[in-house]
Amino acid sequence: MLTTLAHSLPPGMLLIVGAILVPALPGMLRGAWMLALPLVGLGQVLLLDNGTYLTFSAFDLQLAALHVDRLARLFGIIFHIAAIISVIYTLHERDPVQQVSGLIYAGAAIAAVFAGDLLTLFVFWEMTAIASVFLILARRTPEATRAAMRYLLIQISSGVILLAGVIVLAHEGRGIAFGTFDINDFAGALILVAFGIKAAFPLLHNWLQDAYPQATVGGTVFLSSFTTKLAIYALARGYAGTEQLIWIGTLMTAFPIFYAVIENDLRRVLAYSLNNQLGFMVCGIGIGTEMAINGAAAHAFSHILYKALLFMSMGAVLHRVGTVLGSELGGLYKSMPWTTGFCIVGAASISAFPLFSGFISKALIIEQAAEQGYVVVWLVLLFASAGVFHHSGIKIPYFAFFAHDSGKRCKEAPLNMLIAMAIAAAFCIGIGVFPGVLYDLLPYPVDFEPYTVGHVVGQLQLLLFSALAFAVLMRTGIYPPELRSTNLDFDWVYRRLLPRLAGAAYRGIATASAAARDWALGLTRALYDYIVSHHGPEGVLARTWPTGSMVMWAVVLLTACLVFFYAR
Amino acid sequence: MSGHGHKIPPGETPRWLDERRNVDKIYYGLIVLCVGSVAADLFYEKHGHYQIEHLIGAYGIYGFLACVGLVLAAKELRKLIMRDENYYDDDADDGC
Numbered sequence A: 001m002l003t004t005l006a007h008s009l010p011p012g013m014l015l016i017v018g019a020i021l022v023p024a025l026p027g028m029l030r031g032a033w034m035l036a037l038p039l040v041g042l043g044q045v046l047l048l049d050n051g052t053y054l055t056f057s058a059f060d061l062q063l064a065a066l067h068v069d070r071l072a073r074l075f076g077i078i079f080h081i082a083a084i085i086s087v088i089y090t091l092h093e094r095d096p097v098q099q100v101s102g103l104i105y106a107g108a109a110i111a112a113v114f115a116g117d118l119l120t121l122f123v124f125w126e127m128t129a130i131a132s133v134f135l136i137l138a139r140r141t142p143e144a145t146r147a148a149m150r151y152l153l154i155q156i157s158s159g160v161i162l163l164a165g166v167i168v169l170a171h172e173g174r175g176i177a178f179g180t181f182d183i184n185d186f187a188g189a190l191i192l193v194a195f196g197i198k199a200a201f202p203l204l205h206n207w208l209q210d211a212y213p214q215a216t217v218g219g220t221v222f223l224s225s226f227t228t229k230l231a232i233y234a235l236a237r238g239y240a241g242t243e244q245l246i247w248i249g250t251l252m253t254a255f256p257i258f259y260a261v262i263e264n265d266l267r268r269v270l271a272y273s274l275n276n277q278l279g280f281m282v283c284g285i286g287i288g289t290e291m292a293i294n295g296a297a298a299h300a301f302s303h304i305l306y307k308a309l310l311f312m313s314m315g316a317v318l319h320r321v322g323t324v325l326g327s328e329l330g331g332l333y334k335s336m337p338w339t340t341g342f343c344i345v346g347a348a349s350i351s352a353f354p355l356f357s358g359f360i361s362k363a364l365i366i367e368q369a370a371e372q373g374y375v376v377v378w379l380v381l382l383f384a385s386a387g388v389f390h391h392s393g394i395k396i397p398y399f400a401f402f403a404h405d406s407g408k409r410c411k412e413a414p415l416n417m418l419i420a421m422a423i424a425a426a427f428c429i430g431i432g433v434f435p436g437v438l439y440d441l442l443p444y445p446v447d448f449e450p451y452t453v454g455h456v457v458g459q460l461q462l463l464l465f466s467a468l469a470f471a472v473l474m475r476t477g478i479y480p481p482e483l484r485s486t487n488l489d490f491d492w493v494y495r496r497l498l499p500r501l502a503g504a505a506y507r508g509i510a511t512a513s514a515a516a517r518d519w520a521l522g523l524t525r526a527l528y529d530y531i532v533s534h535h536g537p538e539g540v541l542a543r544t545w546p547t548g549s550m551v552m553w554a555v556v557l558l559t560a561c562l563v564f565f566y567a568r
Numbered sequence B: 001m002s003g004h005g006h007k008i009p010p011g012e013t014p015r016w017l018d019e020r021r022n023v024d025k026i027y028y029g030l031i032v033l034c035v036g037s038v039a040a041d042l043f044y045e046k047h048g049h050y051q052i053e054h055l056i057g058a059y060g061i062y063g064f065l066a067c068v069g070l071v072l073a074a075k076e077l078r079k080l081i082m083r084d085e086n087y088y089d090d091d092a093d094d095g096c
Helices: A002-006 A013-019 A027-047 A070-089 A096-113 A118-137 A142-171 A186-198 A206-214 A217-225 A227-238 A243-262 A266-287 A290-321 A337-350 A357-371 A375-401 A415-433 A435-439 A453-475 A491-535 A547-567 B020-043 B058-081
Strands: A051-058 A061-068
Touching (some): A013 A096, A027 A070, A027 A096, A061 A070, A061 A118, A070 A096, A070 A217, A070 A227, A070 A290, A070 A415, A096 A118, A096 A217, A096 A227, A118 A142, A118 A186, A118 A217, A142 A186, A142 A206, A142 A491, A186 A227, A206 A266, A206 A491, A217 A227, A217 A266, A217 A290, A227 A266, A227 A290, A243 A266, A243 A375, A243 B058, A266 A290, A266 A357, A290 A357, A290 A375, A290 A415, A290 A435, A337 A357, A337 A375, A337 A415, A357 A375, A357 A435, A357 A453, A375 A453, A375 B058, A415 A435, A453 B020, B020 B058
Antiparallel strands (some): A051 A061
16 A cells, blocks of 8 residues: 555655745644655665656657666665755755755755656756756855855756757657667767766856855755656666766866865865765766766765765854854864764765775775776866865764864754764764665675675775875875965856956957947048039039020030031 | 974963974884884785886885875966966856
């Protein structure tokens, strides 16, 4: 009975519809309701059997609102867990805008995961964009509002490009099932761009670092979980084994870490490292072997938890201190010992310390890169692993909680925030210690032992020596200090270069049009003068000639005739 | 972790980490751990995919060089891309 019920509604719809009731509920009841929705939703996902359900046809197109397989189930589970953690983290908030949009956003992402066709995917794809923008707008500052508008523009564009791909597929009569696509045909390329925008491919990435640090304390935690990982899921389903993705992913792991080292806003540092972590997943999808896809999926799972944990700890700092600028913080471990501890768990997980979640998921991808013979990729991934420890593992906790004591004293984070962080931290450690639990959920059977002496010692060496590098650079004063600054990234192109080019083009056109007008006016004036000089009151052709001169000219002509007459 | 630049409010007892020599202890402890991790390489048989992995302390050397390179490169990057904190503040005028 329950199982039938579970298959009668696309997962996620519960959160979307339930969110509408939220503003009407008072106090404690509202919190309980918001928590109950993703909990029941999680139960629903666990009851689902593999297969395609809720199919119907519209305009000759076959639609399927519920498609279940192992990959979809894995993302469905982790999205629900992320929703539960995010809701707990924001329980102290009374702002209904954030509560409603957060739930609809999570619900839309979950529903998109279970979409069996591209039209259903498109609908929920755009719904995530529209719902999530309110999490940025809810910050209610002019900067956030402008960032939100840029974010919305880019996110909606992704959906429009997806729709264009769907239309091409439908027009060519190939059906719109959410299957696998070929990057070499037009529709496949369009859909890849749509996915790539949300997955923050290089040069398409900047909405992430622009918008996430501008969102509310809780909004960023919601945002960090869904949009980009929905894109990773979509790529894993549609483009597994597409070789170009290996190189895109490798580039993604490397370039954001340079920015992360010099960025001062610690939530933006996390946004850069989020981008870097997505690179590992994209790389795994590109490699495309069963183990590499397992690696990408497992890494998405553990990434959602440790990234949310890191964003939660920085959110707690922002909530209590009012800033997350590295240059303003330091010594907060004295005021927020629990938050410090949870942050360190998140840092250890993203850095892939043995016994933490990142270790058992990232190893699958790096191992596959080595095994498939991608030497350069393997070296870059190792470099990025050392780098991510450097800026997320050390820099974040160090500058926020240790470093120079800023003298700032505050209260520990609210209880609900601590509980949410504790749950995420427990998952990070649990997955690290018992990797089999996560491995059993992966799309393909796992034949991999993360805890071999070689893996553990190698990884410890990499991390310990990275830490040593940080310590040496810090003590010698070579490490760049945290500075209040803006670092130019690709968004400069559309925030400065294009507006300037447009301005210059406008001025050029204005100058040219003025010149053309002057020339045309001059020409008209000359023509006018010419006409006036001939036909005007004083003009040769308009002059009234005296009768005498007429007679004289008549005589001259007649005389001429006479002369010709005789001359013959 | 370093001792200078601290602004401890008056009347507050300094913590263990506030003392310079304790920070030094952590630093030397880290060096000991690093040496230990390299020494561990001597005691097991390596099964890497590439020859380079079989070098003693290969991962440690790579990690250290990667991080120093990363930070030095990022410092250079700063010269190129760092602008004033309020660089984008006149965005409002452009409407974006």
